[in-house]
Amino acid sequence: MASLPVGRRRLLILFVITALVLLTFDQRGNRVLDGARTSFLTVTAPLRAVSRLAAEPIGNAWKGLTNYDDLKRQNDELRDEVEAQDGAAIAAEAVMYENQQLKSSAGLPTLTGITRVKAEVVSGEPSNFDQTITINQGSRKGIKVGMPVIAGGGLVGRVEEAAPRQSVVRLLTDPESTVGVRFASRPCTAAGSPTTAPPTTAPTAGATTATTTTTAPTSTGAPTLPAAGEPVKGAPVQAPATTVPPSTTTTTAVTRVDTELGRVRGRGRGNPLEVDQVDAEACLSLGDAVVTAGVTESLFPRDIPIGRVSTLERRPGSLDLLVRVKPVVDLQKLSIVQVLLYDGDAAFAGK
Amino acid sequence: MLAALYSPWLRVPVLAIVVVTLQTVVISQIQIAGACPDLVVLVAVVAGLVGGPQRGTAAGFVTGFTYDLALTTPFGLWALVLCVAGFLVGLSRNEAIRDNRWLQMGIVFLGSAAVIVAYATVATVFGSEGVFTLHLVPTALVVAVVNAALTVPAMRVARFAVLAGDRRPV
Numbered sequence: 001m002a003s004l005p006v007g008r009r010r011l012l013i014l015f016v017i018t019a020l021v022l023l024t025f026d027q028r029g030n031r032v033l034d035g036a037r038t039s040f041l042t043v044t045a046p047l048r049a050v051s052r053l054a055a056e057p058i059g060n061a062w063k064g065l066t067n068y069d070d071l072k073r074q075n076d077e078l079r080d081e082v083e084a085q086d087g088a089a090i091a092a093e094a095v096m097y098e099n100q101q102l103k104s105s106a107g108l109p110t111l112t113g114i115t116r117v118k119a120e121v122v123s124g125e126p127s128n129f130d131q132t133i134t135i136n137q138g139s140r141k142g143i144k145v146g147m148p149v150i151a152g153g154g155l156v157g158r159v160e161e162a163a164p165r166q167s168v169v170r171l172l173t174d175p176e177s178t179v180g181v182r183f184a185s186r187p188c189t190a191a192g193s194p195t196t197a198p199p200t201t202a203p204t205a206g207a208t209t210a211t212t213t214t215t216a217p218t219s220t221g222a223p224t225l226p227a228a229g230e231p232v233k234g235a236p237v238q239a240p241a242t243t244v245p246p247s248t249t250t251t252t253a254v255t256r257v258d259t260e261l262g263r264v265r266g267r268g269r270g271n272p273l274e275v276d277q278v279d280a281e282a283c284l285s286l287g288d289a290v291v292t293a294g295v296t297e298s299l300f301p302r303d304i305p306i307g308r309v310s311t312l313e314r315r316p317g318s319l320d321l322l323v324r325v326k327p328v329v330d331l332q333k334l335s336i337v338q339v340l341l342y343d344g345d346a347a348f349a350g351k
Numbered sequence: 352m353l354a355a356l357y358s359p360w361l362r363v364p365v366l367a368i369v370v371v372t373l374q375t376v377v378i379s380q381i382q383i384a385g386a387c388p389d390l391v392v393l394v395a396v397v398a399g400l401v402g403g404p405q406r407g408t409a410a411g412f413v414t415g416f417t418y419d420l421a422l423t424t425p426f427g428l429w430a431l432v433l434c435v436a437g438f439l440v441g442l443s444r445n446e447a448i449r450d451n452r453w454l455q456m457g458i459v460f461l462g463s464a465a466v467i468v469a470y471a472t473v474a475t476v477f478g479s480e481g482v483f484t485l486h487l488v489p490t491a492l493v494v495a496v497v498n499a500a501l502t503v504p505a506m507r508v509a510r511f512a513v514l515a516g517d518r519r520p521v
Contacts, residue, residue: 008405008438015412015434022419022427023477033426040420044368048376055377062381126375128386128467128490129474129482130422160423168423175481268481270385 034161041134041163048134052122099303114301116338117141122166124334131174131269132157135337138165142341146299148292151337154305154328155179155292159339167339171331172273172306173266180298181264181275181306181325183282184289261293264306264325270332272310275323282321286312290325298344362512363398363410367417370394375421386490388497389467391418395433396462396498397505399440400448400455402513410513411437425477432470436462452503460499467491 026033119135126132137143139162149156149169157177161168170177262275275290288309294302311324370390379387395414399407415433419426440462448454468491475483498505 008408011405012408012434012438015408016431019412019415019427019431019434022416022430023425026426027477030426037420037423037426044372044421047368047372051372051376055380059377059380123376124380125387126379126422127391127418127424128389128494129470129479130424132423170423175479266481268484268486 038161038163041161041166041168045163045166048123115142115341117143117341118336118338119167120336121334124332125171125269131171131177131266132160132168133171133334135167135169135339136165137339138163138167140164141339143167143339144341144343148300148304148340148342149337150304150340151329151334154307155300156329156331156334156337158299169337171266172264172327173269173271173331175266175268177266179264179300179306180261180293180295181290182261182293183284183309184291261295262323264290272324272326273307275325276320278321278323280314280319280321284309284312284321284323286310300344301340301342359406359410359513363413364417366394366508366512367391367414370414371417371421374418383493383497384489385486386493389463389494390498390501391415391429392433392436392463392466392494393459393498393501393505394509395437396440396459396466397502397509398513399437399462400444400458401506401509402441403444404438404441406513407437407441408434409437410509411435425474425479428470428474428477432466432473436466436469455506456499456502459502459505460495463498464491464495467494 022033117137119137121133122136123134126134135149143159143162145159145162147159149158155172157169157171157174159167160170172179262278264273264275267274278284286309290306290309292298292300292302292304292306294300294304305328307325307327309323310326311322313322315322374390378390381387391414395407395411398410398414402410412430412434415430416427418429418433422429440458443458448458468487471483471487
C-alpha cells in the first residue's frame with residue numbers, strides 16, 4: 001500500500017494536535033473558549049431565530065401527525081390528575097406559605113424571596129450528545145452562569161452559558177449535571193420501615209408537606225446530625241414544649257423527617273435520574289418526593305421539587321442504595337421556564 | 352474580492368455555520384427512536400468523499416470546530432473526530448466510487464455510524480459520562496440511515512463548497 005504524501009499527513013497531524021490542544025484548554029476551563037461560545041451564540045442568534053420561525057409550522061405539523069394519539073391520551077390523563085389534585089394543592093399551598101414564613105423569620109433564603117426571570121425556550125437539545133436548551137433571556141436581565149432554572153412543577157437545570165440576550169441551560173438529564181438533593185421521606189416505624197400513609201401530592205416549590213404543624217420548622221438551614229439522645233433518622237420527632245401549640249386537625253404528633261441526602265445525576269434524554277451516595281439502610285419508599293437540598297454554598301436554593309422515587313434497589317454487597325428519580329417536569333416538552341436569580345454564596349452570607 | 356467567493360476557505364465555513372444552525376435549531380427537534388439525525392456528520396463525511404483526504408480533513412475540522420462552538424460538549428471533540436473522519440473517508444475516494452451511487456451511500460452510512468461511535472468513545476476517554484451507552488446503537492443507526500438517504504443532495508452541496516474554483520472533474 002503506497003504511503004500517504006507528506007502534505008496530507010502534516011495537515012491531518014496539525015488538525016489533530018489543534019483539536020487536542022483545544023480539548024486540553026477546555027478541560028481546564030478557559031475563558032477564551034467560553035467567550036467564543038458566547039459570542040457564537042450572540043452572532044448566530046438572528047439566523048437561529050429565522051430558522052426557527054421558518055421551521056416551526058413544519059415542525060408543528062409533523063408533531064401533530066406523529067403525536068396526535070399520544071397527545072390526546074396525555075390530555076385526558078392530565079385532566080383527571082388535575083381534578084384529583086385540586087384539593088391537595090390547596091392544602092399544600094397553605095403549608096408552603098407557613099414554611100416560607102418560618103424560614104423568613106429564621107433568616108433563611110426562601111424561594112418566594114428570589115427574583116425570577118421568565119423566558120421562552122427558543123431551541124431544544126441541539127444534538128444527540130448535548131442535553132441543553134436555549135432560552136431567550138440572558139445577562140441583560142441579570143442571568144449568570146450557574147443560576148437554577150425551574151418550570152411549572154420543578155427544577156429543569158442550571159444556566160451553562162449566558163450571552164446578553166440568550167442563555168444555554170444544561171438540563172437535569174445531562175450526564176454532566178449533578179444536584180444535591182434530599183428525600184421528603186415518610187416517617188419510619190420502630191422497625192425501620194416507612195409508615196403506610198402516602199403523601200397526597202408532590203411538594204410545590206418551597207413546601208415541606210407535613211401531617212402536623214406542631215413542631216419547630218423541620219428545615220433549619222444546613223442539615224445537621226441529630227444530637228445525642230435525639231431520635232435517629234426516620235423515627236417520629238417529638239414536639240418540644242416551647243414551640244407552637246399542637247394543631248387540632250390531627251391526632252398524631254408525627255413530623256415528616258427530611259434527613260436523607262444524596263446527589264442526583266442525569267442519565268441521558270428520557271431516562272430517570274439516578275441518585276448517588278444514598279445509604280443502603282435509608283428509610284425510603286417508591287413515590288417519595290425528592291427536592292433540592294440547598295446546603296451551604298449550593299448552586300440551588302432549598303426545596304425545589306425534582307421528582308419522585310421511581311426505582312429502589314438494595315444491591316447485595318453494596319453500601320449504597322440504587323435510587324432512580326422520575327423528574328416532575330417533562331424535560332422534552334419545555335416552552336416557558338423561569339430563571340432564579342439566586343446566588344448561593346450571597347444567600348448563605350445573609351446578603 | 353470576487354475571487355474569494357469562489358474559495359473553499361470562505362464557502363466551507365459559511366456552509367458549516369448554516370448547517371450547524373439548521374442542525375441545532377431544526378433538525379435536532381426531529382426524534383426517531385429517541386435520536387435525531389445529524390447533518391453536521393453528513394457534511395464532514397461527504398466532504399471527504401468529494402474532496403479527498405486533504406480537503407476532507409480541513410472541511411471536517413472546520414465543521415467540527417463550528418459544531419463545538421454551538422454546543423456545550425468538550426470543546427475540540429467534534430473537531431477532532433470529524434477531521435479524522437473526513438480524512439479516512441477521503442482515502443476511500445476512487446474511480447469506482449465516483450460512478451456508483453449505491454457505493455457512495457454505503458460509505459456515507461458506514462462513515463456516519465462510525466463517527467457517532469467514535470465520538471462517544473473519544474468523549475468517554477476524555478471524561479464525559481453517560482455517553483457510551485446502549486442508546487448509542489439506535490443513535491448511530493438513525494444518523495447513518497438518514498445521512499445515507501441524503502447522500503446525493505449532500506454531495507452536490509459539498510462539491511459546491513469544497514471544490515469551489517476547482518476545474519478538475521469530480
